[in-house]
Amino acid sequence: MAELKKGMHLNLFLTSMGHHEAAWRHPSSDIGRIHDINYYREIVQKAEAAKLDSIFLADRYSVSKQAVKYGELGGGGIEPLTLLSALAAVTEKIGLIATVSTSFNEPFNVARRFSSLDHISKGRAGWNVITSGTDEEALNFNIERIPPHAERYSRAKEFIEVAIKLWDSWEEGALVKDKASGIYADNDKVHEIHHKSNYFSVKGPLNSSRSPQGHPVIVQAGSSKTGIDFAAQYAEAIFTAQQSLTEAKGFYQALKAKALEYGRSQNETIILPGICPIIGKTEAEAKEKEAMLHELTNTEYSLIQLSNRIGIDLTGYPLDEPLPKLPDISNIQGHKSRTQLIVSLAEKEHLSLRELLLRLAGGRGHFTIAGTAVQVADELELWFKNGAADGFNIMPQLMSEGFDDFIQLVVPELQRRGLFRTDYESDTLRGNLGLSFSKSDEKIQNY
Amino acid sequence: MAELKKGMHLNLFLTSMGHHEAAWRHPSSDIGRIHDINYYREIVQKAEAAKLDSIFLADRYSVSKQAVKYGELGGGGIEPLTLLSALAAVTEKIGLIATVSTSFNEPFNVARRFSSLDHISKGRAGWNVITSGTDEEALNFNIERIPPHAERYSRAKEFIEVAIKLWDSWEEGALVKDKASGIYADNDKVHEIHHKSNYFSVKGPLNSSRSPQGHPVIVQAGSSKTGIDFAAQYAEAIFTAQQSLTEAKGFYQALKAKALEYGRSQNETIILPGICPIIGKTEAEAKEKEAMLHELTNTEYSLIQLSNRIGIDLTGYPLDEPLPKLPDISNIQGHKSRTQLIVSLAEKEHLSLRELLLRLAGGRGHFTIAGTAVQVADELELWFKNGAADGFNIMPQLMSEGFDDFIQLVVPELQRRGLFRTDYESDTLRGNLGLSFSKSDEKIQNY
Ligand SMILES: Cc1cc2nc3c(=O)[nH]c(=O)nc-3n(C[C@H](O)[C@H](O)[C@H](O)COP(=O)(O)O)c2cc1C
Ligand SMILES: Cc1cc2nc3c(=O)[nH]c(=O)nc-3n(C[C@H](O)[C@H](O)[C@H](O)COP(=O)(O)O)c2cc1C
Numbered sequence: 007m008a009e010l011k012k013g014m015h016l017n018l019f020l021t022s023m024g025h026h027e028a029a030w031r032h033p034s035s036d037i038g039r040i041h042d043i044n045y046y047r048e049i050v051q052k053a054e055a056a057k058l059d060s061i062f063l064a065d066r067y068s069v070s071k072q073a074v075k076y077g078e079l080g081g082g083g084i085e086p087l088t089l090l091s092a093l094a095a096v097t098e099k100i101g102l103i104a105t106v107s108t109s110f111n112e113p114f115n116v117a118r119r120f121s122s123l124d125h126i127s128k129g130r131a132g133w134n135v136i137t138s139g140t141d142e143e144a145l146n147f148n149i150e151r152i153p154p155h156a157e158r159y160s161r162a163k164e165f166i167e168v169a170i171k172l173w174d175s176w177e178e179g180a181l182v183k184d185k186a187s188g189i190y191a192d193n194d195k196v197h198e199i200h201h202k203s204n205y206f207s208v209k210g211p212l213n214s215s216r217s218p219q220g221h222p223v224i225v226q227a228g229s230s231k232t233g234i235d236f237a238a239q240y241a242e243a244i245f246t247a248q249q250s251l252t253e254a255k256g257f258y259q260a261l262k263a264k265a266l267e268y269g270r271s272q273n274e275t276i277i278l279p280g281i282c283p284i285i286g287k288t289e290a291e292a293k294e295k296e297a298m299l300h301e302l303t304n305t306e307y308s309l310i311q312l313s314n315r316i317g318i319d320l321t322g323y324p325l326d327e328p329l330p331k332l333p334d335i336s337n338i339q340g341h342k343s344r345t346q347l348i349v350s351l352a353e354k355e356h357l358s359l360r361e362l363l364l365r366l367a368g369g370r371g372h373f374t375i376a377g378t379a380v381q382v383a384d385e386l387e388l389w390f391k392n393g394a395a396d397g398f399n400i401m402p403q404l405m406s407e408g409f410d411d412f413i414q415l416v417v418p419e420l421q422r423r424g425l426f427r428t429d430y431e432s433d434t435l436r437g438n439l440g441l442s443f444s445k446s447d448e449k450i451q452n453y
Numbered sequence: 454m455a456e457l458k459k460g461m462h463l464n465l466f467l468t469s470m471g472h473h474e475a476a477w478r479h480p481s482s483d484i485g486r487i488h489d490i491n492y493y494r495e496i497v498q499k500a501e502a503a504k505l506d507s508i509f510l511a512d513r514y515s516v517s518k519q520a521v522k523y524g525e526l527g528g529g530g531i532e533p534l535t536l537l538s539a540l541a542a543v544t545e546k547i548g549l550i551a552t553v554s555t556s557f558n559e560p561f562n563v564a565r566r567f568s569s570l571d572h573i574s575k576g577r578a579g580w581n582v583i584t585s586g587t588d589e590e591a592l593n594f595n596i597e598r599i600p601p602h603a604e605r606y607s608r609a610k611e612f613i614e615v616a617i618k619l620w621d622s623w624e625e626g627a628l629v630k631d632k633a634s635g636i637y638a639d640n641d642k643v644h645e646i647h648h649k650s651n652y653f654s655v656k657g658p659l660n661s662s663r664s665p666q667g668h669p670v671i672v673q674a675g676s677s678k679t680g681i682d683f684a685a686q687y688a689e690a691i692f693t694a695q696q697s698l699t700e701a702k703g704f705y706q707a708l709k710a711k712a713l714e715y716g717r718s719q720n721e722t723i724i725l726p727g728i729c730p731i732i733g734k735t736e737a738e739a740k741e742k743e744a745m746l747h748e749l750t751n752t753e754y755s756l757i758q759l760s761n762r763i764g765i766d767l768t769g770y771p772l773d774e775p776l777p778k779l780p781d782i783s784n785i786q787g788h789k790s791r792t793q794l795i796v797s798l799a800e801k802e803h804l805s806l807r808e809l810l811l812r813l814a815g816g817r818g819h820f821t822i823a824g825t826a827v828q829v830a831d832e833l834e835l836w837f838k839n840g841a842a843d844g845f846n847i848m849p850q851l852m853s854e855g856f857d858d859f860i861q862l863v864v865p866e867l868q869r870r871g872l873f874r875t876d877y878e879s880d881t882l883r884g885n886l887g888l889s890f891s892k893s894d895e896k897i898q899n900y
Pocket of ligand 2: 510511512513552583584585586674675676677678679680681692693694727787788789790791846
């Protein structure tokens with residue numbers, strides 16, 4: 007690449023106890039604090055002290071009776087925007103990225119909530135746009151089945167267009183706040199949007215004035231063909247699960263190329279593969295930690311998790327034989343790319359179902375690594391310098407202990423190598439990600 | 454009343470600059486801080502230091518281009534649950550009541566967000582259930598007109614039933630968190646709800662475990678016949694706008710009687726009329742302050758506000774003649790009770806349109822009073838002791854200066870009279886309001 011590459015970006019994928027399925031059972035996990043806002047505050051304040059770009063919360067609109075038994079509400083069950091709004095009040099620099107689905111919400115409400123979060127955080131809001139992928143979620147929203155993959159993305163497209171129009175319904179400078187004349191807003195700079203199309207009809211303007219970032223940062227995590235197309239068009243940061251450097255490079259290049267087709271430069275799409283580290287003083291210690299987590303893993307739970315993830319019931323399949331041939335997954339309507347990743351991982355490495363379950367326990371298909379801080383930093387540097395990543399989505403297998411290891415050992419190592427910042431460049435998420443603020447101004451002329 | 458009456462309850466109806474239409478123009482209003490979370494934090498921490506039961510945020514799902522010109526986004530435009538989630542992180546005792554409409558949301562999302570707020574606040578969440586009342590709001594949600602009044606309430610009823618089922622889908626004690634056995638939840642105590650009726654079909658369980666209060670406190674503010682019926686059945690705290698002691702008594706008795714029909718005792722419905730005070734060291738000083746606010750009032754803005762409120766366009770009507778006969782308001786589909794209150798106020802007192810606008814400027818139809826702290830306390834005591842109120846919804850016409858006056862002058866006066874607590878009785882909103890926690894347990898058996 008000819009362009010000057012700046013430092014890497016690091017996002018903490020926040021969960022309650024850690025990304026390993028069995029994290030909550032680990033002795034270092036303070037499971038009693040799973041709903042304690044101060045527990046999350048401490049983690050996020052550490053992330054901020056370490057100068058991470060952002061924290062991120064995933065989301066799902068259902069939970070199964072079967073899965074809660076073994077810890078599925080490991081996330082604590084706190085709705086992302088609620089938790090991030092609370093954390094906005096006790097942080098100052100770190101970005102706050104919440105997942106919200108376009109399938110079970112209205113664009114007016116969502117645009118407004120992100121504008122509000124952007125206001126109270128003074129410019130640190132990001133939206134991970136998802137379409138959701140399971141019938142179990144649909145069943146909580148008056149429908150029996152999740153709409154087909156293509157239809158979800160087409161609704162998502164219109165959803166995001168409406169949201170952007172609503173954010174732009176208040177121009178920069180619309181707030182006048184002139185006490186003397188009694189003019190609060192220059193309403194020539196406030197626009198009804200009169201959106202009317204296939205899915206939505208929204209008059210506007212938004213009832214939240216333009217927020218510090220103009221638009222919250224748009225994040226996306228779908229890696230199917232349609233997902234990549236969507237990301238290339240709209241996303242400014244992209245989460246992805248990649249099993250190897252080679253695959254990550256392929257994804258990276260495909261996405262940047264696609265973004266170029268939409269007239270977007272290299273710097274406008276920040277690609278952040280997930281990495282699930284377990285760090286030890288020696289490699290042996292790290293492997294021991296990993297083995298301990300594997301020991302705490304419950305196969306029945308792992309099977310439920312995998313079945314939910316790929317939308318195919320695998321309970322009852324023989325554990326010690328290779329994953330049997332599944333129904334045609336090219337036609338899957340749920341989480342397409344993840345299902346493909348999982349199936350091809352099992353095939354390529356000839357894994358038995360039991361082996362596959364353990365491979366997924368640490369990070370659900372994300373890249374896992376157990377090693378020393380230097381080994382982890384080496385891996386990050388390798389991906390970063392070889393066109394596979396603009397930064398990483400850090401997914402500690404253990405939240406307290408594991409994340410502490412990451413910020414105390416890996417972050418300083420990255421800083422020593424000149425790969426990661428030693429102080430924030432900006433007070434906004436956009437600023438720290440090196441994204442422009444101007445995009446909205448061009449768009450505004452269309453209304 | 455034979456029952457022992459405990460102390461009064463006080464709620465702060467939080468707005469950005471104050472409830473008077475012209476508050477933002479007042480010299481004491483720091484309009485530059487309208488989106489500053491620390492501004493709201495300071496106010497709420499003061500309210501907590503004064504031992505108020507709760508703070509409350511109203512909501513609306515639209516704003517008009519015309520009204521923003523003069524300050525309609527006075528509320529700052531921060532979505533209530535976002536702001537209250539942030540404030541939950543910086544307070545410890547005070548209740549947090551957010552308005553959410555049943556007309557533009559899904560019960561699964563709403564039940565979950567309130568459960569989440571209840572978790573992060575450790576039991577301080579309340580939900581002001583509204584049905585919304587204007588076409589302008591409907592136009593942001595894919596429909597042309599707000600559904601008829603009766604239909605809105607019938608959806609609201611089912612909405613709240615679904616929410617209650619979802620909160621009860623996790624029984625008390627369902628969380629086991631046993632690391633040794635790997636059992637996180639006793640899933641015999643986690644229930645699918647399989648709700649299916651006119652408006653919603655929701656499978657459950659909720660993906661947020663039972664929160665500290667079990668159910669967030671249900672608050673309601675509709676005062677029409679249907680609204681009262683709804684409140685009598687579901688609400689635990691009731692906001693209402695009353696113009697006089699006599700009217701307030703009538704409302705109080707009607708609501709308590711109706712609640713009794715639903716098998717609910719006196720203590721289960723806390724009635725909180727609004728009061729919009731302006732406090733001075735002398736009565737003359739208070740009146741002067743009021744006159745100053747009236748001077749800052751913009752008639753054009755007041756007319757827009759009134760027109761929006763009652764859903765009838767009054768711009769163009771002669772200002773110095775009595776309010777002309779309006780279309781049959783008994784058939785109004787918007788905010789029924791408020792429209793009736795306003796029209797009958799104008800009729801009873803033979804107000805010209807201009808006079809009516811000024812009467813409404815301070816509190817939109819709520820009881821306004823300009824006087825000394827003793828006079829304000831007298832009025833509150835009178836209402837409280839005469840079966841017109843269980844407490845009050847404090848709506849300072851000026852937020853900073855006016856609310857400071859209230860907590861520095863009126864609260865101590867009420868405490869001296871033994872009418873208001875000097876310390877919190879509980880860490881939860883339910884506890885401070887003297888409401889029971891047990892309700893849910895009875896209901897749970899039905900599923
Ligand atoms: C880091 C990361 C986070 C994700 N977070 C969510 C999430 O919170 N909720 C969800 O339903 N899917 C989430 N996904 C899954 C993808 O969004 C999922 O693949 C998408 O729903 C379907 O996209 P696809 O079919 O285009 O692959 C996440 C994926 C990644 C890589
Ligand atoms: C203190 C108070 C607060 C209220 N807050 C809201 C609000 O936030 N949003 C809203 O649409 N209506 C609000 N209302 C208005 C009533 O809820 C409104 O009258 C209701 O929508 C219609 O009820 P009704 O037709 O039964 O009177 C409030 C009323 C009172 C007294």
